[in-house]
Amino acid sequence: MTAVTSPHTPVPVTESFVHVSPEGRPDFDLAYERRGSGEPVVLLHGIGHHWQAWEPVLSVLSASCEVIAIDLPGFGASPQLPDGVSYELDSVIPLLSEAFTALGLERPHVVGNSLGGLLALELALHGHARSVTALSPAGFWNGAERRYAYAVLMGMRAGAKGIPDGLLQRIARSAAGRAALTSTIYARPGRRSPEAVVAETRSMRAATGFAPTLKVGRSPNVIFDQDIPDVPVTIGWGEKDRLLLRRQGTRAKKAIPGARLVPLPGCGHVPMNDDPALVARVVLETVRAV
Secondary structure (H helix, E strand, C coil): CCCCCCCCCCCCCCCEEEEECCCCCCCEEEEEEEECCCEEEEEECCCCCCHHHHHHHHHHHHCCEEEEEECCCCCCCCCCCCCCCCCCHHHHHHHHHHHHHHCCCCCCEEEEECHHHHHHHHHHHCCCCCCEEEECCCCCCCHHHHHHHHHHHHHHHHHHHHCCHHHHHHHCCCHHHHHHHHCCCCCCHHHCCHHHHHHHHHHHHHCCCHHHHHHHHCCCCCCCCCCCCCCCEEEEEECCCCCCCCHHHHHHHHHCCCCEEEEECCCCCCHHHHCHHHHHHHHHHHHHCC
16 A cells, blocks of 8 residues: 655654752653754743644744743643642742753743743743743633633543544544634634644643643632833734633733733734744744843
């Protein structure tokens, strides 16, 4: 039988891990991808995703910056945090700072999407980021909006866990199938390759950090309402975001008056795939503003 080859580039696999040894706390490991040279830029994905979500913009960013895309603890190829180590923000932020040190980074620029956007803002608030680009960051919701987002996320997780792998691969071969699987987070799901959709569905399915992160997010404390006056901040929001509605961007601007609020036309919740050129430009403008 003749082998059928795919026209798409295979999804890259993580080969690099950093071992982090925080003082007084258990060691942990993080998977990451590092490319390019220049100003250091760290990329943080959203809940249930993995560093490969940034692949559409990596080549552009790494042409002028040193780019480090991280799998957050319990997502992608990164193991879950050790037993007894909390996923609360006041626990995770110091751990990410320790990870930056282990990677040889001192106050990098930080770019985050969704959960990663909230973490990027928290890192800047605590002095660990040189600039922030937050794309549809969590933490600017009201109670009803959070409940809606959680219902959608739990539905995505249940779907990812319930679909057999063979069926997943068959569905992902068609544009309609990819839309059925990912239209919640992409405005243009047909642009996502079958391989990428299969990989990110598997990542959602296997994410050991999903439940503890979602549990933390239910806390009333997970609301970002503090200014970051000394760090350049850009808030980008997809105009077709179906998970965290774009009116939350207005609240983000009120909380951080000096932030630049940038609409992302034609983009959904994960805009890096919907319009890579626009996202890369927004990130580089923020980096160069320092």
